[in-house]
Amino acid sequence: MSRAPISHLNLPFFDPAHQSLARDLSDWVPAQTVDERDDRRACKEWVSRLGDAGWLRYCVPAAFGGALEKMDSRALVILRETLAFHSPLADFAFAMQGLGSGAITLAGSPEQQALYLPAVAQGDIIAAFALSEADAGSDAGAMKTVASIASPEVATGQNSINYTEVTLNGSKTWISNGGIADFYCVFAKTDPQAGTRGITAFIVDASTPGLDASEHIEVMAPHPLATLQFKDCRIPISAQLGELNGGFKLAMRTLDIFRASVAGAALGMARRALFEAVTYAKNRPMFGQRLADFQLTQAKLGEMAALIDAAALLTYRAAWLRDCVGLDTPAQAQAYTAAAAMAKMTATENAQRVIDMALQMHGGLGVKVGTKVESLYRDIRSLRIYEGATEVQQLIIGKSVLKS
Ligand code: COS
Numbered sequence: 001m002s003r004a005p006i007s008h009l010n011l012p013f014f015d016p017a018h019q020s021l022a023r024d025l026s027d028w029v030p031a032q033t034v035d036e037r038d039d040r041r042a043c044k045e046w047v048s049r050l051g052d053a054g055w056l057r058y059c060v061p062a063a064f065g066g067a068l069e070k071m072d073s074r075a076l077v078i079l080r081e082t083l084a085f086h087s088p089l090a091d092f093a094f095a096m097q098g099l100g101s102g103a104i105t106l107a108g109s110p111e112q113q114a115l116y117l118p119a120v121a122q123g124d125i126i127a128a129f130a131l132s133e134a135d136a137g138s139d140a141g142a143m144k145t146v147a148s149i150a151s152p153e154v155a156t157g158q159n160s161i162n163y164t165e166v167t168l169n170g171s172k173t174w175i176s177n178g179g180i181a182d183f184y185c186v187f188a189k190t191d192p193q194a195g196t197r198g199i200t201a202f203i204v205d206a207s208t209p210g211l212d213a214s215e216h217i218e219v220m221a222p223h224p225l226a227t228l229q230f231k232d233c234r235i236p237i238s239a240q241l242g243e244l245n246g247g248f249k250l251a252m253r254t255l256d257i258f259r260a261s262v263a264g265a266a267l268g269m270a271r272r273a274l275f276e277a278v279t280y281a282k283n284r285p286m287f288g289q290r291l292a293d294f295q296l297t298q299a300k301l302g303e304m305a306a307l308i309d310a311a312a313l314l315t316y317r318a319a320w321l322r323d324c325v326g327l328d329t330p331a332q333a334q335a336y337t338a339a340a341a342m343a344k345m346t347a348t349e350n351a352q353r354v355i356d357m358a359l360q361m362h363g364g365l366g367v368k369v370g371t372k373v374e375s376l377y378r379d380i381r382s383l384r385i386y387e388g389a390t391e392v393q394q395l396i397i398g399k400s401v402l403k404s
Pocket of ligand 1 (some may be wrong): 131132137138139140141196197248249252253254255338386387388389392395397
């Protein structure tokens with residue numbers, strides 16, 4: 001397998017450091033052989049390898065064992081694009097370490113950051129982000145999981161002390177890394193009447209009594225995914241992440257960082273599909289010539305390449321806006337949120353089309369289980385749904401257009 005293409009990294013969005021990051025990772029990934037038949041075991045192995053090789057250090061800031069002073073969106077995009085080109089499961093393992101710990105990077109106390117982030121960056125512990133519920137996917141604010149905060153008197157011999165604890169009750173679903181994670185960043189209602197302004201984040205260690213993460217969900221492109229049940233799950237108040245009732249905005253800010261990187265993953269899969277299509281078209285004899293010699297094939301390849309480049313430019317623009325323009329003013333933050341939504345929507349939708357065209361070009365081989373285009377066809381599908389479905393991205397962009 002040749003390495004993922006990197007010539008597009010000459011675009012002005014990138015620094016020489018990004019180019020060498022892509023080159024180094026493009027050399028490293030194809031040299032890894034991971035048996036991916038058991039997705040949970042394989043995901044743990046990818047986390048461990050990505051940690052040992054230092055790639056997970058891009059998921060956290062330098063103060064806590066990260067590679068760079070602050071999280072760099074362009075590096076995240078490049079890492080995900082390159083990993084997804086070779087192995088969508090490796091990309092998943094990488095991305096979930098970042099998404100699962102992102103809220104701690106953004107809002108954790110120094111103690112929480114020191115406890116979790118270096119271990120995430122080493123691949124020693126596995127992170128997960130627990131926002132969605134059965135009836136609260138796109139409408140994240142409609143969640144029903146409740147976190148009750150109380151300070152019961154605890155008897156200690158002759159004295160009693162006041163100990164503030166949080167009790168979680170409810171259920172989360174579609175939780176990536178569910179069942180293999182060591183901790184979950186859980187979002188729950190602390191003021192159920194206050195809508196999105198009544199949600200708080202908490203860090204819940206997987207071994208906490210009252211948390212059951214054993215319900216694995218089988219999906220068309222297998223990866224670790226589970227439903228979590230919280231039954232009188234008690235955690236100390238020190239597990240609160242960020243401000244009381246500030247959880248919804250924290251979730252949105254965390255998703256904002258990673259939405260541009262989902263676009264990067266989609267790009268990697270689309271580039272791989274184009275590579276497979278070109279290789280096949282050049283080698284497949286048909287009607288006395290090669291498949292690639294037909295104008296119909298050339299037109300399709302042209303369309304695929306243009307769809308990829310359009311997605312790439314939006315993706316790199318979003319990452320560059322975050323890294324180089326910043327989010328300091330409301331206008332900058334709004335511009336970035338809309339740009340990340342455009343990137344995620346366009347890259348995932350275009351990748352689905354590109355992969356479908358590549359599969360069609362392969363004819364019967366395209367639907368044969370085990371061919372690369374067949375697995376890409378399944379791998380890409382969930383990217384149009386998770387971390388904000390295409391329809392949610394349209395809504396975010398539309399709201400931004402109206403505001404501006
Ligand atoms: N950054 C910071 N704050 C944000 C924000 C962002 N990107 N997006 C929204 N907010 C703030 C708003 O400014 C608003 O603040 P105030 O209460 O001070 O007014 C608050 O959050 C609520 O925002 P809004 O009214 O837009 O919330 P909605 O309930 O209408 O939801 C969408 C908006 C649909 C965009 C949101 O629910 C969403 O992103 N849903 C998809 C969730 C998702 O990605 N799920 C997948 C989980 S991971 S696989």
